[in-house]
Amino acid sequence: MLNALNDKADIANSDLLTMLRMGVEQSFNAVIITDADLGKSGTKILYANPAFCKMTGYQANELRGLSPRILQGPLTCPNVINQLRHCLKNNQNFHGSAVNYKKDGSTYYVEWNISPVFDDTGEVSHFISIQQDVSHKIVSDNTEQILMEALNTTPDSVMITDTNGIINYVNQGFVSQTGYSYSDILGQRPSMLKSGEHQQEFYQELWDTLLKGNTFRATFLNKRKNASQYYSDQSITPIKDNIGNTTHYISVSKDLSERVRDEQAFREISKLDALTGVLIRSAGELEIEKYFMKSLHGTPFSLSMIDIDHFKSINDQWGHPTGDKILQIVAETIKSCLRLTDHVIRWGGEEFLLLFDNCDLNAANGLVERCRIAVANIDYPQIEGVTISAGVAQLHAKEDVASLIARADRALYQSKAEGRNKVSLQR
Template identity: 45%
Template sequence: MTSLPIPATTTCPDFGQLLQTAVEQAFNAVIVTDAGQQNGDFCIIYCNPAFCRMTGYTATELLGRSPRLLQGPKTDPLVLQKLRECLEKGRFFQGSTVNYRKDGSSYLVEWSISPVSDAHGKVQAYVSVQQDITARVRAEQRQALLARALNATQDAVLIADKQAQILFVNQAFEELTGYGSDEVQGDNPKFLQSGERKPDFYIQLRDALARGESCNTMFTDRRRDGSIYHAAQTITLLQDETGIIQHYVSVTKDVTELVMRTQELREQAHRDALTGLLNRRAGEKRLQHCHRAAQMEGRGYALILADIDRFKSINDRFGHEEGDRMLKRCADVLSRMVRSGDAPVRWGGEEFLIVLSDCKLHAAQDLAERVRRAMAAERDVVVGTITLSLGVAAWQPGESSTALLRRTDQALYRAKADGRNQVAVAF
């Protein structure tokens, strides 16, 4: 292997040896070619051991040969053309293409070629620093393939570092949340929280992740436009070889439609098909809930039981279709008059129950009277005036819900027996 040409301007007596040793031990491959005086072709006049390792040739096999021996079918002719143009003009060149080793295997090489000129500016040689970038390019290709695959999936994917700062989100995440990738880079995903989950939910989630547990759970999050969506989310931990958490990978499936449909079906199961009020089963649950609160917290509650007066005669005279219409009209009045949170119940037939949580007897009596007057003020073009009889009772300490309901029903019976269209109270 020949020695490197040493610049004439150096004043250090050991510089030549230092330069020779540095290039010989360099990680990157280095070759020096002449200026192409022989038939316009360039000949290798120096190559370091790294270049020999990269190409599979010995220095003896390379010296005096043209670098063209490394070219093959996949070597990019456009890159070679640009290389020749730069060398002809004595300019620096940088590029990459496919070269071939002595055994015929291909590799991706990245070149940086600089002309070496004498004191008069005449090019004397070219120095090429090269690097086998095959592994790097393949890794980049795999990374690009992974990114394309993640962007192709319909599930939202988020990758965060160990500080829970977002490193990557796919297109499905952008479409689901309305946030662009550039907007969320470096942020903590908590900006998605809608506030509909209690703080304990997130505390338990963080504790589970800190213990190294992957999590499958349901989130109720908020999009950029403020709308709520429901997400079935899997959070997986990525650990290094020592078991230290390095990244979090979240895969989210939008289940908003499923959740809304489930809620709708559940709501339908609790609603009376004709009036839209709570059905008896749901009313019984509401009653038991109020009763437990009364027992545990001492908060009283009251009941109003209302019945449409002479409903059978309405059906007999005008038909069941008009009777159903009166039931719906009565339900509308009840829904309009009750307090927020005190939903009326279709208890059965033409009978309605209102469960009034945290309510005293006098307040329940006042409400019943307002309901009675509102219903009596309704004037139907077909049926005319329809009225309600109402019974009212308030819970007494130690009393069961069944006993309270029985007293309310007895009060209603008195209201009907005393002439209807009135409120009777059970004291």
């Protein structure tokens, strides 16, 4: 009787195995079974059902002995694969989704589960993976192809991240703009591009805007792979599903570096006096304001008002072209006598205002005296004895800029009254 019971059990087990095999073979979901060898080349496929072959384009006999890694490519998220390997190594179940590649090189979105299979001794002998092509949930095959081609055709940079800020996709424009390859950037965070020039408040505003479901637009100063910086006009927009939940963020940016360089060059040129090459008065007033603000924190600030002696007579006797030449020579001479941190402003006509950063009255007096001597020692064409007169003043505590300039101007007139070619101080 015992033998009869065992025979019945064997028949039942055989029927169960046949039923299970038929179920897997006819399953709508793709199924593969691999060995448990997690060596350098990864696990090997031992079995693939028809649904898996249909999904990937491979024949079952082509897959046997190969690693599932053959399905991965440039758009497969490295972060997901790293998570997968971690789970397998620790005999844990895995669930994830990513872009995979068919035999013909086309992409599809796959969602899959992997479970370890334990033998009678408790050791993992195999892994079983149940997969499903979920491309229809993302975009139809035709639309996806058109979208990918369009994204890679545009010269603008396109980047897509998940809600955790992990980069899932970049286009060729991104690669060209940043110098990072697909393998460099996929699975990383956009913070790789940070130049360090933006304050924390800038990024706080960015996330506050995105978390409200709105688009954030700004000019970013980013950093390429080679550490060079570039300006980009960038918009970041939340991507939402059918019920309004944010699933991803898409960033589109245009490289503005060349335009910004042109604008900066134009602004620099427009700040300078066309004749003498020193700051025009409006640009100089901005520098005065900067130095004044620094002085509120204890930095000494001095300035000097300078006038070319008898300049009207030079114009009247020798003509304006000669006068213009004298202005140019005097301005160049003064600049050559000062420090790089000092500024020369053409204040009006033949008057110049000199700004001295972090400089007290005595030090400023020494710099201006050096200018006076240098101007007086130049051999001018046609004219002899061109000189300058100057007044120097240092900002007092609680004094405003207008008062400081007025005191320097009074010192200038004192130099003129005392015979010119002289530097006078206003203490």
